[in-house]
Structures are given as structure tokens and as C-alpha cells.
Amino acid sequence: MTTNELNTLFQRRFNRLANRYPTAAYWLARRLSTDSFTGLPLTGLLGLLLGTGMLLSEVAENIANAEPMVQIDGQFTHWLFQGRSSRLSQLLFGITWFGSRFATVGFTLIGSIVLLWQRQRRNALILWLLLGGVSLFVQVGKRTFIRARPQQVAYYPEVGYSFPSGHSAVSMTLYGLLAYWAIRRLRSATARLLTGLIAVCLILAVGFSRIYLGVHFLSDVLGGYLLGIGWLSVGIILSEWQRKARPQNSDQAI
Numbered sequence: 001m002t003t004n005e006l007n008t009l010f011q012r013r014f015n016r017l018a019n020r021y022p023t024a025a026y027w028l029a030r031r032l033s034t035d036s037f038t039g040l041p042l043t044g045l046l047g048l049l050l051g052t053g054m055l056l057s058e059v060a061e062n063i064a065n066a067e068p069m070v071q072i073d074g075q076f077t078h079w080l081f082q083g084r085s086s087r088l089s090q091l092l093f094g095i096t097w098f099g100s101r102f103a104t105v106g107f108t109l110i111g112s113i114v115l116l117w118q119r120q121r122r123n124a125l126i127l128w129l130l131l132g133g134v135s136l137f138v139q140v141g142k143r144t145f146i147r148a149r150p151q152q153v154a155y156y157p158e159v160g161y162s163f164p165s166g167h168s169a170v171s172m173t174l175y176g177l178l179a180y181w182a183i184r185r186l187r188s189a190t191a192r193l194l195t196g197l198i199a200v201c202l203i204l205a206v207g208f209s210r211i212y213l214g215v216h217f218l219s220d221v222l223g224g225y226l227l228g229i230g231w232l233s234v235g236i237i238l239s240e241w242q243r244k245a246r247p248q249n250s251d252q253a254i
Contacts, residue, residue: 172228
């Protein structure tokens, strides 16, 4: 059967179901539409939000029950510690600063000032909402699982519990959202690609630095990334909704 024949058969069956269940067919068509953000893009983000929540739950369960992931954590941390070099440690010690509270609050403050200057008040509010939300969830997770850090191999002393990694979660949320807004405004495909690559490299480097420096386990960073992706999805949804609701005669929204 050719591709055209398959498409014709699918169209016939879909039309038959649509005639029998018009409300469900209309809802499905809206969810898969690419004409607006409330169609396929929103469906994809909601699916991503659900998927990351399920994966985060699985990671947390593995840690709570001391399943094989805990053993992988120990082996991976030991392997990195065995090959740790002073130069790379110093470099990653500088990179890990980008996920610190001082840096993330500072970049959020700078970002919000720029947004307010551009009359993007709603986006400035979304930025602070996400920073506060992901930070709160990180603290709830740490106090729920009370996981000790791998202090024996730590490059420098770090206080607090280990799971999830706050540096990883906040970096994913903050730099991911700032990069998304920048990409939405840039017209050059090269500039968009470069912005995305810089954001991805920075986020990954911050997460890796936490493991390499011995202040977090692999699953801590993975959990932080999943939490950050969830909040990043929420931020994109909120920013697109407010963009759609923005008056047509106002300045272009980020």
C-alpha cells in the first residue's frame, strides 16, 4: 500500500470518527493544530511537564529505596575523583558560580530591569515567579529526602542536603527561559542557534561542575535538571499566554 493510499485510508477513518464523536474530534484537532500556541506547542509542553514529573518521581523513588542508581552515583563520583585535575577543578569552580544564589539572583535582577525598561512587566513577574518557585521546590526536596552530600571527595565545603541539585535546577530554569526569550526576539537563524548552544553548554557545565567538584551526586543533578525543565515549561507557557493577551498596538513582547 502506497503512502497516498495510507493517507486516504486514515482520512476516511478519521472523518468517520469525527462524525460519530464531533466534540472529541474537535478537541483533538485543536490540540494538534500548529496554527497557534494553544495547539500542538502547548500540548507538547504539557506532555513534557508530565513526563519530567514522572521521571523525577522515578529518580526520587530510586534514591529513597537505595536502588541501583545510588550505586551508580557512588561509582561515577569515585571515577571522577580518581581523575580529578587541579586546573579543571579551578575552571569548574568558576563555572559553578553561575548556578549560585548570588549569580542567579543577580542575573534575575538584571533581566527584570531590562524587561521593565522594555515595558515587559508580565515577563519580569514571570521571571521572579519561576526563580521563587523552583527554589522553593528545591528546598522542599532537600528537606524531604535529607540526602547527605559526598563530603569525602568534595573540592570545597558545601552545606545543606544533596537532592536535588539547586544549582542545576535554577540554572535550567533561569538560563533556559532567558535564552528562550532571546531566541524569540532574534531574527537571524545563526544568532538563535548560537544563543541556544551557549545556554545549553552553560546549563550542562554547571551541572557537571557539581558532580566533578564532589558536592553532588549524578542523580542529584539529574533530579535538578528534571525539576528545572518542569518549571521552564511553566515559564514558557505563561510567557506565551501573556504574549497572546498583549494588546496588538503595544511593543513586541519577548
